[in-house]
Amino acid sequence: MRVVVVGGGFAGMASAARLAKLGHAVTLLEAASTLGGALGSTTVDDFTFDTGPSTTLLPAVTRDLFRKSGRPIERELDLVPVEVIRTHRFADGATLALPGGSRAAQKRAFDALHPGSGAAWVGYVDSWAEPWERLRKDYLERPWDPDLAHPDAAALLRSRTTLHQAVTRHLDDPRARAVATHSFVADGHDPRRVPAWLGTISYVEQKFGAWTVDGGLSLLGEALARRLTTRKVEIHTATPVTDVLVRSARVRGVRTDAGELEADVVVCAVDPRQFPALRPWIRGTRPVALPRITHLGISGALPPWVADSGEVVLHGGRGESTLVLRHGGTAPVDHAVLTVQHRGDARTDLVAELAARGVDLRDRVVTRVERSPADLTALWGGSPLGVQWRGRSTLRRRWGPTTPVAGLYAAGAHATPGSGLPFTGLSGALVAQSVGPA
Ligand SMILES: Cc1cc2nc3c(=O)[nH]c(=O)nc-3n(C[C@H](O)[C@H](O)[C@H](O)COP(=O)(O)OP(=O)(O)OC[C@H]3O[C@@H](n4cnc5c(N)ncnc54)[C@H](O)[C@@H]3O)c2cc1C
Structure with missing residues (x-):
């Protein structure tokens, strides 16, 4: 069957790789100039920051994806366990290093x-x-x-x-x-x-721990993109889909600025709300708002308790927002990268706030990249965090793997119970099972 996958994030790539392996003729359309979506990196002044994920739970999902679409992942890169999944530092000064x-x-x-x-x-x-x-x-x-x-x-x-x-x-x-x-x-x-x-x-x-890739988790996205080429998926980057073609409640293909592309099956691995033809079928869901992200390139090393932890959570006191710190990426010699995710007031002096919470980097910041929620929504064409939970009814309203439109399937963060590579990777497997072999 002719399959079009809309969106080249982790879920779109996972769906495309599996469907191509099942013998379908797969075309993947991605709005951005590169594949990966949130699973990507940003390079500024010789610092490379993971823009989204820096660790993943359930490595079995990624291993299964690579094995079922060709060679095992170990032939591409090494997934390495993260000993301390997360370090929480609470407002009372107490610290918990949570091992996986x-x-x-x-x-x-x-x-x-x-x-x-x-x-x-x-x-x-x-x-x-x-x-x-x-x-x-x-x-x-x-x-x-x-x-x-x-x-x-x-x-x-x-x-x-x-x-x-x-x-x-x-x-x-x-x-x-x-x-x-x-x-x-x-x-x-x-x-x-x-x-x-x-x-x-x-x-x-607790059971399976958290895992990462030396050099940044974005390398996993690059390995998956190579797998698509091996599987002969036709990839068009810089090609946003502007609508999904639907006739008599059956999908017919997609529309792009270059024209219409017919398909027997369309996999929507993006937020479906953006497509006018699908809106009549979407009921009462909305995307989760994105946080603010600040990437910092710093001179010298990170404090060991930050560097040795997959993630650091600095809890605020009453009314203060939580700061989430990650260090996925690469830096020049004697430098380090730090990415801070926060949902507080945009006017807060973040470096001073970090110092107040025990991570003093004042005088050491040599590069700084600020991204507002609006910047990130534009960058990723929606929210890679998926659908906002509004009680158990969200489960019924959210699509995936099937949808009310025949031939249209849903994968990715908007079709899963939560964000993250395990859920979005599994959604690609569910779509492949639902579509079946060619
Ligand atoms: C800051 C941050 C940190 C995170 N950290 C972690 C972590 O540590 N571990 C973890 O497991 N998960 C993490 N996640 C979650 C994880 O990144 C996402 O759940 C997952 O990457 C979503 O993949 P996706 O393919 O569903 O969507 P996306 O990654 O959002 O991909 C969607 C793709 O579709 C493209 N697109 C959108 N609209 C169109 C269109 N109309 N036409 C064509 N293409 C289109 C976009 O350009 C994008 O490439 C994090 C997310 C964020 C935002």
Whole structure:
């Protein structure tokens, strides 16, 4: 079949690679001049910063993608484990270095934060082991089919319990609650509107750890782009799709400035709201707002507790926003890169704010790149963080892998329960299963 994939982010590339391997004639259209979407890098003054992801959970998703679309990933690059997934520094000055891949090590880390709190934390995480297995099999790894799904999986997805309620029930310490909800809060969600079952993320972190690539995770995007060439996917960059062609509730192709392109199958791996022809089918979802991002090139090394952690979260006091620090990328000798993600007031002096929270880089910043939420939305043609959670009904309203339009499939952050390479990578696998072999 003639397949057009709209969007060359991780999800679009994952879908294209898998569908090409299944024997379809795949054309991928990407608005930007390069592939990768949020999984990319920015180079300024010899500093290269990861613009979006710097680590990934569930490396099995990436390994499976490479294996099923050709050669294993180990032939392309090495995924390396990150020992400390995240270091949280709280407003009271206490620090928690959260290790990945080990229940015992996480228990020790919480006990060091507050004696006795390790048992409560691992109890919380343990409670997600079984839900994870259910949802993985019936919802994340194969297209949802109520006739095949275990009743417990259906009950989890139907439940009205929110992440906020689940966390409050298990954890007394507000700092532990902040750790449990961090990834959703950082992505701009309110845990009171996020379903409880997304607590499974804490289990996935503990069980499988976080992984990265030396030199920056953007190298993974480059490896996947090469895989598309091997699979003979026809790639057109700098080619924004302006609309999807629909007739009698069936997809017919896409429209670009260069004309119309007919297709039997279209995979929408971007925010579908941007296409006028699809709007009548989209109900009550909206994209998550993007944060502000500041890339800093600094002289000298980062403090070891920052450099040795996949991510650092500097929690603010009452009313102050949280700062998320990452260091994916490369720098000249005796220099380092730091990317700060924040949702606070744009007028805040970020370097002074970092110093006040224990990361003093004053007099060491040699390069600075500021990107507002509007800059980032323009850069990525939408929000790579996907759909805002507004309670369990969001699950019904959000598309993916199928859509109300025959022949139109949805992948990517707007078609998954959350942002991140595991979810978006799995969405490509779900689309490939739904479309099937040529
Ligand atoms: C700051 C930040 C940090 C993150 N950190 C992590 C992390 O550490 N780990 C992790 O796993 N995840 C992380 N994520 C999330 C992850 O990056 C995304 O969920 C994932 O990359 C989304 O992939 P995607 O393909 O769905 O979308 P995108 O990456 O947004 O790709 C969409 C692509 O479609 C193109 N496009 C848009 N409209 C059109 C059009 N009309 N026609 C043609 N092309 C179009 C865009 O140019 C873009 O290339 C982070 C995200 C952000 C923003």
